[in-house]
Amino acid sequence: MSIETTPGELASLADKRAAGFGLEAPFYTSPEIYEQDLDLIFGQHWIFAVAEAEIPDPGDYVTVDLGPHSVIVVRDDDENVRAFRNVCRHRGSRLLDSGCGSIGNIVCPYHQWTYRVDGSLIFAESQADTFEYGKFGLKPVNVRAVGGLVFLCLADEPPADFDEVSELIEPYLKPYGLASAKIAHQTDIVEEGNWKLVMENNRECHHCDASHPELLTAYFPISRYEAEDVPPRLQQVFERYQEAQAELEKAREVIDFPNGDVCQLEGKATGFQISHLPLDGAGASFGPDGQQLCAKLMGSIEDPRFGDLSLHMQPNSWFHFLGDHAVVFSVIPLAVDRTLVRTTWLVNPEAVEGVDYSVESLTSVWRATNDQDRVLVEGTQRGVTDPGYVPGPYSEVEGEVDAFVTWYVQRIQANA
Ligand code: FES
Numbered sequence: 001m002s003i004e005t006t007p008g009e010l011a012s013l014a015d016k017r018a019a020g021f022g023l024e025a026p027f028y029t030s031p032e033i034y035e036q037d038l039d040l041i042f043g044q045h046w047i048f049a050v051a052e053a054e055i056p057d058p059g060d061y062v063t064v065d066l067g068p069h070s071v072i073v074v075r076d077d078d079e080n081v082r083a084f085r086n087v088c089r090h091r092g093s094r095l096l097d098s099g100c101g102s103i104g105n106i107v108c109p110y111h112q113w114t115y116r117v118d119g120s121l122i123f124a125e126s127q128a129d130t131f132e133y134g135k136f137g138l139k140p141v142n143v144r145a146v147g148g149l150v151f152l153c154l155a156d157e158p159p160a161d162f163d164e165v166s167e168l169i170e171p172y173l174k175p176y177g178l179a180s181a182k183i184a185h186q187t188d189i190v191e192e193g194n195w196k197l198v199m200e201n202n203r204e205c206h207h208c209d210a211s212h213p214e215l216l217t218a219y220f221p222i223s224r225y226e227a228e229d230v231p232p233r234l235q236q237v238f239e240r241y242q243e244a245q246a247e248l249e250k251a252r253e254v255i256d257f258p259n260g261d262v263c264q265l266e267g268k269a270t271g272f273q274i275s276h277l278p279l280d281g282a283g284a285s286f287g288p289d290g291q292q293l294c295a296k297l298m299g300s301i302e303d304p305r306f307g308d309l310s311l312h313m314q315p316n317s318w319f320h321f322l323g324d325h326a327v328v329f330s331v332i333p334l335a336v337d338r339t340l341v342r343t344t345w346l347v348n349p350e351a352v353e354g355v356d357y358s359v360e361s362l363t364s365v366w367r368a369t370n371d372q373d374r375v376l377v378e379g380t381q382r383g384v385t386d387p388g389y390v391p392g393p394y395s396e397v398e399g400e401v402d403a404f405v406t407w408y409v410q411r412i413q414a415n416a
């Protein structure tokens, strides 16, 4: 198959995708399509960037790199979250190196033009008396904080449905107090696979009972299955799941938590799903047998057995909010066959390491799970690069993978 290059050709290749089947190989292997993904998907949608808790104080910043775009996400002196292009308005130097830190002002390393953390320019040496500082502030990037999660959008006109999605999500997130949580740990891993394979792998648990022994001591691999889809070998697990689900419903009523799941993964620009799932074993956390991992609970949650609030956002994130901690995942493409997966663990701001939790036990399940997923993604990247690859059909329990790919195709068609 020839490699398509223009947006129009990409859209027509997307049109050919057979319903219920995976994508053709070039979507995972073509550098040209990768560039189009950066423009049409990462350049046109709301992208999860950081947890607000990563920038708790004025001057705290994180840089987020999306292809050639670098964005500074910073908390200003009024404690608002701002985002700016990481490009000096003088002669274009990169302002801040990749990473995170804390600054008073943003000072260009080249000729020291100096910007406040609200983006305004306050120093530019040797300019004419007529120089107008107000015309050379940092270029803003659209940014929104939703329930303690920060999203940015590079497009001039971001998808307008984000307001409606924010309103739906915020009541679920509110009890967790994420904006004032504490970062307990963060890891970056690079997976040798296309970013869409990373997302597709996340969108199903069909592989879980063969690949994730640590995760499955707490996580039900069938939590999104219809009863008729549960294979006989998982029937006992399904019965345990139904009992745990009934218990979780009671816990929800106690704190007036929103009832019902919302699934809008495709058909709109800002696709998402939110669902409140019970956990196996002790039902509290991602510890051995579902045991609690942090002694202090999140936000206003009082019952440690509060399950897993699972949020999936297109195109690049997923989240698990538990009674005693939260785990936040962002996916950043690095190359057609390389993807950064950043995992951040958050706990109650009063929780003390070594007293209320240990980083080792808090993070061990997802560190193991991430590495197992990396192996699966890398094996799939090698497979789809083989000339013998042809897309296969999804099973009944891979509906969210189908929804991700359908959303991707729809968004390519809408933006090409
Ligand atoms: S390029 Fe930034 S001060 Fe000159």
Ligand SMILES: [Fe+2]
Binding pocket: 201, 202, 207, 208, 212, 369, 372, 373
């Ligand atoms: Fe997995």
